[in-house]
Amino acid sequence: MKTFLREIQGVFLSLKLTIFLLITIALVSIVGTLIPQRQEVGEYIEHYGEALFQLFDLLGLLNVFGSWWFQLLLVLLMANLVSCSLKRFPRLATLKSLTARERLGRLGPHVTHFSLIIILVGSLIGNVWGFKAFVNIPQGESVNAVALKNSNRMVNLDFTVRCDRFNVSYYQGSQTPKEYLSDLTITESGREVVKKTIRVNDPLQHKGISFYQASYGITPSRPGKSKAELEITPKGNGSKGYRILVAEGETKEIAGTGHRVQFAAFVPDFSLGEGNRIYSKSDQPNNPAIQVKIYQNGKLSFDGWSFLRYPDFHGSRDDTYRVKFLNYSGGGRPYTGLMVVKDPGVWVVWTGFGLLVLGLFLSFYFRRRSPLY
């Protein structure tokens, strides 16, 4: 028994095991980047065919980093690291015999390795005692439970999060989002305790749980419920335009002018398909567009599309009127998509990071003049 344990100890103390583990982890990780991870079954079958998909699934290659054997490799590496570090730690007598510089140089690698252990411990703490979840909160509503990312379970929060307002702003004349922000309020037992506007890169933290601005959307708009604000400028009127609010499907006269404006159609994500067919790429308001028809004396004198994001773009060559699509409301409600994370190990990880940099600096700044052997 004793020799068996000795043998096991010998394995863990070997540098050969380290190299083996590092190379194995590296190779397996490479596969994990070449094969898309954690996608839908259908996508794999479409891309690789049924046979390869079954093979990859069997070998666990579709969720490499979350698999038990990958975690095992990391644990083995950690055990190996701990064993080797303990074994090679210089004896107190040796340390005393060195100058201060030499001491720092000798300890450098140990600090480095210790820091790696700290980082792994920190991530372990986060995995076991923390969680990652997701929640969508429509504007004006509150939630007190979030959906765990990798399972169907919900996690209850002991407070409520309300989204007072969600807003996405775009860069002028483009579809590139400039900023997503959510005004969040946290209430406990009915009392408002925290209010914060979160953005990407600027989360809200409360009781160890962080809320990150991750995504957003609009609950699909029900047809016929939008209202649009337009600015109509008839040709020859100079820059004097008329503002008018029209509901979807409605035809309204601009007071006292004889121009009758119709909100003919609306698409939230305007796109041109084959043969210049107009369609909506999605139900998200990425490129809201309105079809406006204008009647003069009962006759149709204008029929064109205007775009919310491109107010100065006039696609229709008919310039009898200039139509600017200013704003719209109603229809679907915006919701904010939040990533919700609890990670009690994160400060352990940050400490590990700091020690890693320190350890590397000590190792190389105070390094020996010649190799060890």
Add this chain to the structure above:
Amino acid sequence: MINHYLFQLTAFTYLLSMILYFLYIGTKKEVLGATGSWIALAGFGINTAAMVVRYVESHQLGIGYVPLSNMYESMVFFGWAIVGLNILFERFYRSRSLGAIIMPLGFLTMGVAILALSPQIKPLMPALQSNWLVYHVITSFLGYAAFAVSFGVSLVYLLKKTGREGNSLFPNHKALETINYKAIIVGFLLFTVGILTGAVWANYAWGTYWSWDPKETWSLITWVVYAILLHSRYTGRLAGRRMAYVSITGFVAVLFTYWGVNYLLSGLHSYAS
């Protein structure tokens, strides 16, 4: 935009410097090496000015950001860092011949940038609007640049004939190996900080410091290759030609991390179009 022209001028200046260094190696005329060196310095100045001008022009467009956010901007910074290292290493090792090794890398980087990448100043997506972008990109690319120097030096190590050591202007094999090692140490330190700042930033932006996405995973693989190299050298098991090969492998990993992931794979990190 003015910054485009300045970057193009930078590329030509680096090319000129590279040619002068090559001629210096071929003819051993000191004045050619000195001129190549000064031209490299001038190019570095133009490169610096170009980045500052790009920053200013981005503000004029109403966007305003530090130009490190896409492939074009990272490549021209990469070139700047490589040439900066050339200037430093040349001063430190008092050897103009290093220019013949390092300037081609600097020129190639600028050349690819101005020929193959879009120089347009585009507004930043919300995820990129953070100071962490600056810390993360600068440290990562300074690390990449040091690894590039290691790559160049390793190539010369392998191609240089042994024996007639005194005849060539390049440092001898032992010296090349030392320069390689020092470049890797500098690179490893900077690259580590690059990975760590990336992790901290990811935590603020996405709620997690590590998500095993292809970019993160490949940067870790690169880190492990160089870590293995440093360990093996420290214990005396890696020297000479074998060290040169491993250095080159490391740089191949760098190239895959930088370009391969963006263009050959897909994921959260692929900011390429």
